[in-house]
Amino acid sequence: MPMYMRKLLFTILLICVHTALYAQTDNVLLSRILRQVQLFPQEKTYVFTDADSYQAGQRINLRVFLVNAVVHQTDSMSRYVYVELLNPERLVVKRVRLLRSNQDFVGYIDIPEGVAKGRYMLRSYTQNMLNLEGYESLKSIFIGGHGKLLPFKYDDTLSESFSKIDIYLNVKRLSNSVKVSISSGNNIVKNEYRLFVHCRSIPLYFGKISEGKDVILCRDSLSQGGIYSFQLLDGNLKTVVEKLFFLYPEKEHCAISAKWDASDTTDDGMLPCLITADGLREGETMDVSVRVEYAGMNDVKGRSNILSHLLFDMDVAGCPEEPASILSSKEAEGLAGGCNWKRYRMDDVIRGGCKKGRIGIEKTAVIRGRVETLIGHKPIKEGVVNLISPDKGFYAMAKTDAQGRFSFEGMDFPEGTQYVLNAFTKAGKSWVKLLLDEEDFPPYAGQFPSFEWTEHDTTRVDAMLDMPKDGVLMDEVHVFSHQPAYASRSDAYARTADFSFGLRDIESIGATCLHELLRRIPGVTVDLGKCYVRGGATVGGRRPAAVAIDGIFVNEDYDLDNIQMADVERVDVFKGGSTVIWGAIGGMGVISITTKKGDFKTDDVPLTNTKIFTTLGYQVPECFTPNQRIPVWLPSLRGRSFRLLLPSVCRSGYRLVIEGVTSEGRIVSYAGALEE
Structure with missing residues (x-):
């Protein structure tokens, strides 16, 4: 039994001994909570960096802590952690994949030269964490100066998700206890209710509550620290009112x-x-x-830390990032009151609604895809797929199932590893279409925390050099660019596009394929190898964006994987009014790809049974x-x-x-x- 499960069971056993509960109801409740924890083990990440402020061109050294979301112990579930550097426009500047090594996730991200000054974010997650929406793990990074975080202002939307019954749940913190009471705005509360209290799904109290009979919970009985959920349940164990309260962080x-x-x-x-x-x-x-x-001059005020991150940020839906100062003040109690808590689904679990996560825990890297006929796009059953890695001298073979799908597990190789896939029918014929499932990295649509600059001195402390003999000390030179951070810096053509990636951008990002590059653009989605701008919805159905290679439009079924990233010089995306320069064909948006030679012929790369590609392999750590x-x-x-x-x-x-x-x-x- 995992360590975190032993701790959780021990905690629940103490609760059963020291709390007066209804035996039958309590047994059902505890069994449901335990079942949910087993079905859906949740995780949190926290990024510890070698600094909080950097300059363009510097390296961010980092270590990611991966812990169980309930008890904050380092677990051994997910094998990979992803870390992304987001710019102020929420675009992914860099993405790395870290492999667990000796229970650690250690790596680095190189900040590209020439990026604009601003507050950037490090977003970290596992595949398992993508089962929950709105629980991003964010870490602020300041480039070009120093800044501090400001407390975020939450809207009190929690109570709106429950029935608008005229009853109030009052929670008040006393010196060594917490008092809970209920009241009604117009009439005396006559119905029988139960009070359920939990912290990170660990139950701490369950019992009857009525108007005029307050529930006093002493400090010693509340063994956890962090955000507490006080839920008022009716006779059917349905939540009537819920209040969140931030209590006793010092216990953790x-x-x-x-x-x-x-x-x-x-x-x-x-x-x-x-x-x-x-x-x-x-x-x-x-x-x-x-x-x-x-x-x-940069003090620790206004920073976040691992304590505020695990106890507050990662337990609140849509919480961007809070400064650590909230832990030492009563401000956190007010902030929690307006937050929403969906992570542990206790409202559903109490009534027996346990479920697994949609995305499984990533134990190994997998390459997946499908094989279909060239005409009719029908799946090929029992086809043969060969996988070769010339870099690693690796070879494997797999057969397709009834849906034409195949998979190769155990593809745990470092970043930059090249693979070759080829597919054949059962009879050995090569006239098939090979489609590769690309890795899906969700765009970030959340909000960034509020901040303010505290220091604008951009002197690179790590770049201080001694004056050479006869040297001349020049005044600091400031270079300004009015080009957006996401725009190409290779030529002026990008100014007419909505989003552009020039050669320097493409090289610094390190995307493994065109689809991965396009996924970084807000409003652009990739589905079954086709790219859509803002959904691409029309009266006649969903239509993908038009694709032009060196100014020539290609067929809608053209596979962008035929173009190697090493041959691409620029990618421009046109959407909205900017598509008029392309005529009627650009109505659903245009993706323009410019190659380095400038005379790409689509006939030169027909749809075949072979693909050459690289995946986002794990990063190899380097010495500090x-x-x-x-x-x-x-x-x-x-x-x-x-x-x-x-x-x-x-x-x-x-x-x-x-x-x-x-x-x-x-x-x-x-x-x-x-x-x-």
Whole structure:
């Protein structure tokens, strides 16, 4: 049994012993909750980076913590984590795929040269997390300056999802307890109700409640910390009213201390630093990431951290990102009151509506597709598909099923790996059409958190150089561009398009195929190999966008996978009024592809049984290079305490930042100067 299940069962056992519940109803309720947790194990991610502010062209070193959503313990479910760098227009600038290695997800993202100044976002997720809409894992990154987050203003939409009965659920936090009561605006509440309280689907109270008889929940009985759901249920266990309340985040925090050990300085001037946690329980260990950063004028106010992220951001539907300051004030209680909570589906689970996630947990990389006839597009049964990787010397063979589908599992190879697929009929004939299922990366349609700039100094601390002899120190030179961040910087033709990717953009993005590149554009969708702009709906049905290669329109069935990304110089997308330059054929939008040679002939690449392609393989980690801005970056440390040797320069003007989780799911978060 997984560790998180053991902890959950132990918690529920304590509740059964210490809480007066109706035995029959409670047994049914607990069994439904346990069934839902088993059917749909949920995950959260948090990205720890080597800094919060960068300049164009720098590298973002990162480590992703993947934890179980209920108990915040590192789990062993998903094998891959995806991390994307989103620009202020919500377009994906970079995407990497990290493979679990020694229980860690460590990697990097290189910021392209020339990107515009602004607040960018790191979005991280697993395939399993895509089962839930509105629970994005976001991390703010400032490029070209320093900024701070501002608390987001939520609309009180939670109660609107329930029946508009004239009854109120009142939750009030006292010094060492929480008081819950119900009242009516006009009449005395006569019906019998039950109060159900849970935190991250772990039930903490279930019992009767009526007007005039308040329920007092003492602090010790509320064993969890974070967002609590107080649900008023009728006789059919249907939720009448629900209130969210943010309580006791300190219960989830594992406090640590960091001190210099001046008595044991090494001969080379390195200073030992001792990191300990006095509150660790027996057998409990820490799994943390550590960085030492130049403090300067940028303090930790207005940042988010792993504590605010796991306890608040990732449990609230549509929550962009909150500063960590909300945890130390009553502001969080007010914020939670206007939030919506759909993650754990407790309203349905209580009534027996347990269900699995639509997308399974990703245990390995898979290449899928289908084979069909050239005429009539009928599936080919028992066809033979060969997969070859010249880079890795790998070969595999699969047969198609009755629907003409095939799959190759265990394709765990690094990024840039090239594959060759070819397909034949059962009789060995090559006149078939081979279609490849492309990896689906959902666009981000959510909202970015509010922020404000705190410092506009764009000096690259890590690029400071000594003045050469007879050198001349020039004033800082500012270069401004009025071209949108998403536009091509290769020529002026892109100005007439709505979205453009020039050669430099294509190379920096590293898309594996044209469809992946087009999916990054808002309003463009790819379905069964065809591209649609804003849905492409007409009176006669759905129509794909027109595709032009080097100015020549191709047939609607033309497969864009026939064009290798290495041959593409520019991609322009026209939608709306900009399509008039293409005439009537551009009514549903136009995708214009310009090749490097400029004389691409569609007849040169007919629809055949062979495809050459690359997938988004896993990223191979690279060593970190210390610099003046970040002299120390240690993404993975495990144990009960740590003794680090730090450069002597860190003793003044630098800050130590430590974040992670313990083996029992408590959260480690520390930021400050080292103590003497």
